[in-house]
Amino acid sequence: MDAFGLDLIRRIREHPLYQLTVTRLREFYREPEAVFWVYVFPLLMTVGLGIAFRTEPVTTLVVDVVRGGNIQGVTERLRTAHEQSDQPYLRAFRFRIVENDLNIALTRLRVGKTDLVIERQAAPELDQNRTIFHFDPTRKDSLLARVVAQVALYGDHTHWIGNTSDVTQSGKGGRYIDFLIPGLVGMNLLAGGLWGIGYVAVELRVRKLLKRLLATPMRKWQFLLALLLSRFIFTVTEVVLLLLFAWLFFDVSIFGSYLAVAVLLVLGGWSFSGLGLLVASRARTLEAISGLINLVTLPMWLLSGVFFSYERFPEVLHPLIRLLPLTSFNDALRGVMLEGQCLLNLSWEIGNLILWGLVSFVLALRWFRWQ
Amino acid sequence: MAEAAYVIECRGLRKVYPGNPPVEAVCGIDFLVRRGTCVGLLGPNGAGKTTTLEILEGLLKPTDGEVRVLGGTWDSDELRLRRRIGVSLQETRLADRLTPRETLHLFRSFYGCGPSVEELLLLVGLEDKADAYIRNLSGGQKQRLAIACALVGEPELIFLDEPTTGLDPQSRRQVWSIIRNLREQGRTVVLSTHYMEEAEQLCDYVAIIDRGVVIAEGPPVSLVAELGGDHVIEIAIEQGNPDPAQIESLPGVRDVGQFRGLLQLTVTDPQLALEALLHYMRQNGVVAATLRARHASLEDVFLRLTGRTLEEETPNL
Ligand SMILES: Nc1ncnc2c1ncn2[C@@H]1O[C@H](COP(=O)(O)OP(=O)(O)OP(=O)(O)O)[C@@H](O)[C@H]1O
Numbered sequence: 001m002d003a004f005g006l007d008l009i010r011r012i013r014e015h016p017l018y019q020l021t022v023t024r025l026r027e028f029y030r031e032p033e034a035v036f037w038v039y040v041f042p043l044l045m046t047v048g049l050g051i052a053f054r055t056e057p058v059t060t061l062v063v064d065v066v067r068g069g070n071i072q073g074v075t076e077r078l079r080t081a082h083e084q085s086d087q088p089y090l091r092a093f094r095f096r097i098v099e100n101d102l103n104i105a106l107t108r109l110r111v112g113k114t115d116l117v118i119e120r121q122a123a124p125e126l127d128q129n130r131t132i133f134h135f136d137p138t139r140k141d142s143l144l145a146r147v148v149a150q151v152a153l154y155g156d157h158t159h160w161i162g163n164t165s166d167v168t169q170s171g172k173g174g175r176y177i178d179f180l181i182p183g184l185v186g187m188n189l190l191a192g193g194l195w196g197i198g199y200v201a202v203e204l205r206v207r208k209l210l211k212r213l214l215a216t217p218m219r220k221w222q223f224l225l226a227l228l229l230s231r232f233i234f235t236v237t238e239v240v241l242l243l244l245f246a247w248l249f250f251d252v253s254i255f256g257s258y259l260a261v262a263v264l265l266v267l268g269g270w271s272f273s274g275l276g277l278l279v280a281s282r283a284r285t286l287e288a289i290s291g292l293i294n295l296v297t298l299p300m301w302l303l304s305g306v307f308f309s310y311e312r313f314p315e316v317l318h319p320l321i322r323l324l325p326l327t328s329f330n331d332a333l334r335g336v337m338l339e340g341q342c343l344l345n346l347s348w349e350i351g352n353l354i355l356w357g358l359v360s361f362v363l364a365l366r367w368f369r370w371q
Numbered sequence: 372m373a374e375a376a377y378v379i380e381c382r383g384l385r386k387v388y389p390g391n392p393p394v395e396a397v398c399g400i401d402f403l404v405r406r407g408t409c410v411g412l413l414g415p416n417g418a419g420k421t422t423t424l425e426i427l428e429g430l431l432k433p434t435d436g437e438v439r440v441l442g443g444t445w446d447s448d449e450l451r452l453r454r455r456i457g458v459s460l461q462e463t464r465l466a467d468r469l470t471p472r473e474t475l476h477l478f479r480s481f482y483g484c485g486p487s488v489e490e491l492l493l494l495v496g497l498e499d500k501a502d503a504y505i506r507n508l509s510g511g512q513k514q515r516l517a518i519a520c521a522l523v524g525e526p527e528l529i530f531l532d533e534p535t536t537g538l539d540p541q542s543r544r545q546v547w548s549i550i551r552n553l554r555e556q557g558r559t560v561v562l563s564t565h566y567m568e569e570a571e572q573l574c575d576y577v578a579i580i581d582r583g584v585v586i587a588e589g590p591p592v593s594l595v596a597e598l599g600g601d602h603v604i605e606i607a608i609e610q611g612n613p614d615p616a617q618i619e620s621l622p623g624v625r626d627v628g629q630f631r632g633l634l635q636l637t638v639t640d641p642q643l644a645l646e647a648l649l650h651y652m653r654q655n656g657v658v659a660a661t662l663r664a665r666h667a668s669l670e671d672v673f674l675r676l677t678g679r680t681l682e683e684e685t686p687n688l
């Protein structure tokens with residue numbers, strides 16, 4: 001290269017604009033967390049949401065058939081509906097059929113777990129059974145299931161219509177907002193445990209305040225308990241406000257017992273606090289703890305059914321997703337709030353929460369770095 | 372338990388920080404502190420002062436060596452010792468949005484005895500700022516609050532790690548007077564500093580630490596006296612090549628050291644020595660850029676022992 005070229009390169013390298021830009025780039029690439037959040041995280045998010053909202057070649061409709069009466073014929077026709085060649089558009093649908101008692105089936109319809117409930121009733125005046133469709137006209141999937149089921153069962157033979165009747169219910173408890181609120185409560189509780197306990201503990205460590213407190217006769221257990229207690233007070237206020245707000249403005253109500261909701265909130269808050277303490281037990285810097293907290297919370301917000309049901313993910317993943325503590329909490333809270341279940345029916349979820357809490361606390365106390 | 376004459380006894384103290392390579396921050400320190408005295412650890416950055424103090428405070432485990440504080444050991448009497456000592460760490464950022472009063476109430480709850488919050492505020496002169504947020508305090512006020520926190524349990528033994536570093540001269544004097552008060556009350560104070568003036572002003576006994584070992588110890592006066600003269604003449608040479616051996620033989624001159632173009636003379640009789648020195652310089656064509664005569668200090672002791680000044684970073688071992 002000639003002298004002029006070399007000189008030009010030198011002058012560019014010494015230019016403030018060049019130096020400032022290069023400095024920013026260096027700072028960025030030397031912080032692995034930043035690289036992760038900027039490059040890797042959006043890809044992971046895309047994969048996760050892509051799987052959840054993938055378009056399927058067939059539309060699955062969930063139908064609850066009420067036990068008792070002559071239902072064999074009905075289930076059989078629904079199951080094979082897509083093979084009926086005289087109705088080509090039926091091929092685009094599959095029915096997932098569940099047999100249930102009437103009241104369970106109706107609860108499932110109300111909370112949106114099923115799209116349609118089909119009941120067969122003896123009708124002596126017709127000399128045969130009458131088919132009753134229970135559906136929710138405010139939900140598209142429910143309407144669709146109603147219409148498609150009629151075609152699947154009776155084809156175009158309109159003379160059968162006299163044998164069917166409709167019962168509609170538009171469910172409080174089945175709206176998106178009803179689904180969302182318990183998820184938001186779970187998300188808040190998790191964030192509260194991780195940021196309110198984990199981040200705060202590391203901040204105290206970084207400021208050497210933890211070490212300073214350790215130099216007094218303060219008891220460690222008192223310190224940790226105070227951390228949990230203060231967090232608990234914030235969380236209770238926060239969640240009660242959220243539930244109150246949802247009730248006042250969106251008419252979201254609690255179908256189960258208030259006591260059961262309270263028990264779940266305490267249990268969830270405690271379990272997530274344990275997780276927060278565990279995540280904080282070794283971290284030495286605020287960058288490290290923020291990274292760890294995001295690493296724990298974001299996948300759960302995606303997978304555990306906060307904003308949309310984890311049923312959207314492939315079924316093989318469900319057992320894994322159910323192992324996550326936030327999934328257990330959300331499922332249990334929805335069970336109590338929307339379906340009015342009692343805690344005994346939710347023993348798996350509650351057991352899983354307790355286990356997470358216990359394991360986290362034991363490990364956190366063993367590993368906790370005081371300075 | 373009979374009160375021993377020494378509130379701190381440590382022998383063969385060693386601390387190696389694991390790492391690659393491991394850092395030997397303290398390499399064999401023996402250290403005794405007599406009850407009711409103010410003892411200073413004096414040394415440059417990285418000398419091992421904080422490490423030593425934190426071991427004595429029971430916050431760090433020594434790699435090796437034996438530590439007895441107030442007649443007990445950290446392994447067996449932790450809670451009893453914690454109640455009887457007060458600590459101010461080198462860098463603690465107290466909660467920004469608390470007030471000094473709230474902070475002192477918090478610390479006081481751990482001890483269940485000792486002076487009231489009002490008394491403490493008065494003691495460190497923070498009564499005006501008692502209800503201001505800590506983040507709005509000046510550096511000196513924060514430091515005085517840190518000292519107040521160390522005094523909460525009415526401790527008989529107080530550790531202060533660099534209590535005046537980064538403070539302006541006026542704040543420094545305020546802190547000094549608080550520390551002098553403590554000693555007058557008969558309490559034992561162990562402090563670290565890299566200001567030789569501070570050590571001379573406050574301490575009955577000084578241990579000069581460099582690279583993890585004590586290189587000299589004693590009352591400040593006797594350490595300075597060991598230089599052999601109580602005055603120092605410093606000359607920065609601009610021109611000429613003075614011969615240290617010849618200068619040392621001048622009347623009134625005790626000793627000559629040479630550090631990077633700086634000639635340092637320890638002298639017993641400054642007037643006699645100056646006259647002889649100026650005469651020598653004129654005759655040998657030596658021109659001085661600066662020439663200064665002053666009282667000898669601990670700074671000179673350190674310089675003489677290590678060839679470095681206290682302001683310099685400890686070079687890597
Ligand atoms: N946690 C640590 N891990 C590794 N090395 C450390 C650690 N703490 C201190 N050191 C090293 O040990 C040596 C002594 O440090 P120390 O903090 O005791 O010095 P100091 O005399 O208090 O210095 P200063 O005047 O700057 O406060 C230094 O070289 C320092 O780099």
Ligand SMILES: [Mg+2]
Nearest residue numbers: 420421422461
């Ligand atoms: Mg230090």
